[in-house]
Amino acid sequence: MKSLKCTFCAMGILMLNLSVQAQTEYAKTIDNITQYLDKSPISTGILYDRTPHYALLTFFNQFGRVDTTNTEHLLQAYYEMQQSSYNKSGFTNTSVYRNSIESMNLQNKIPIMVADYNYQTLALNSIDNGLLNYSNGYLNYVSGVTPAIYSNNRIQLAAPMTINRFGLSYTFSLRP
Amino acid sequence: MILSNNNAAISYISLSFSDGSSTIDIYQNQDVAVTFNQYGSITADLTVHYSNGDSFSNLSAVFPGCNGSPVTITKPINNDKDNSPFTNWKVPYLIR
Numbered sequence: 001m002k003s004l005k006c007t008f009c010a011m012g013i014l015m016l017n018l019s020v021q022a023q024t025e026y027a028k029t030i031d032n033i034t035q036y037l038d039k040s041p042i043s044t045g046i047l048y049d050r051t052p053h054y055a056l057l058t059f060f061n062q063f064g065r066v067d068t069t070n071t072e073h074l075l076q077a078y079y080e081m082q083q084s085s086y087n088k089s090g091f092t093n094t095s096v097y098r099n100s101i102e103s104m105n106l107q108n109k110i111p112i113m114v115a116d117y118n119y120q121t122l123a124l125n126s127i128d129n130g131l132l133n134y135s136n137g138y139l140n141y142v143s144g145v146t147p148a149i150y151s152n153n154r155i156q157l158a159a160p161m162t163i164n165r166f167g168l169s170y171t172f173s174l175r176p
Numbered sequence: 177m178i179l180s181n182n183n184a185a186i187s188y189i190s191l192s193f194s195d196g197s198s199t200i201d202i203y204q205n206q207d208v209a210v211t212f213n214q215y216g217s218i219t220a221d222l223t224v225h226y227s228n229g230d231s232f233s234n235l236s237a238v239f240p241g242c243n244g245s246p247v248t249i250t251k252p253i254n255n256d257k258d259n260s261p262f263t264n265w266k267v268p269y270l271i272r
Contacts, residue, residue, distance in 0.1 A: 067235065068219065068235040070236055081181075111177055171207045171208065172191065172207065173207045174188075176178055176204065
């Protein structure tokens with residue numbers, strides 16, 4: 001448990017000084033900590049632990065709650081999927097979407113955006129369950145057998161995307 | 177704008193607005209006009225319907241506040257269900 005707290009402590013310190021470069025450093029640090037873990041079960045190519053969880057995707061609409069997203073939250077969610085992906089080639093810079101949304105809003109159009117991603121996280125109870133231990137800055141398997149240490153998740157968000165507002169009448173649009 | 181890594185095929189999306197202006201169904205490549213009843217904060221209750229019959233719902237702040245005001249998220253339509261950390265979700269600076 002102590003070692004798990006150390007890991008979270010290190011993650012917390014990283015989150016305090018976050019910039020785009022630090023974001024990359026954060027992923028590198030997590031990659032370093034997890035370097036001895038088998039990544040082949042990460043079938044989605046996205047390990048959400050590789051980015052700080054500002055959008056709190058693992059909590060959204062969970063536990064019977066009804067949560068509220070918005071334009072910025074959805075873009076942040078997309079950004080976090082991008083940053084935690086091992087392969088970013090399928091992602092677009094959020095500024096491209098932001099510019100597109102602003103342009104459409106200027107014409108009193110509101111695009112609807114849907115983000116639907118499967119992703120994986122390290123199962124938080126892996127250490128408590130005796131599957132992993134944390135020593136010398138690395139997570140390691142306790143036994144030689146590779147246990148299931150990843151949780152499968154899915155985030156589904158939808159929002160009318162608005163950055164500017166000019167009146168009462170709008171055209172909502174749904175495009176691929 | 178459909179962003180996905182699981183080939184999600186969306187059939188249509190239902191939107192209901194908190195100002196009572198309208199409830200609309202919008203299909204892919206379709207535009208639907210809406211005239212709101214107010215300038216204040218407006219929340220939408222959305223349900224996304226997939227081609228395979230699945231669906232999901234969430235609330236979204238369409239207009240968090242008046243022009244130029246800071247982003248503050250309105251209470252969801254069903255306040256009873258709201259003990260959510262997302263109600264006052266702030267814009268993080270890292271994507272600015």
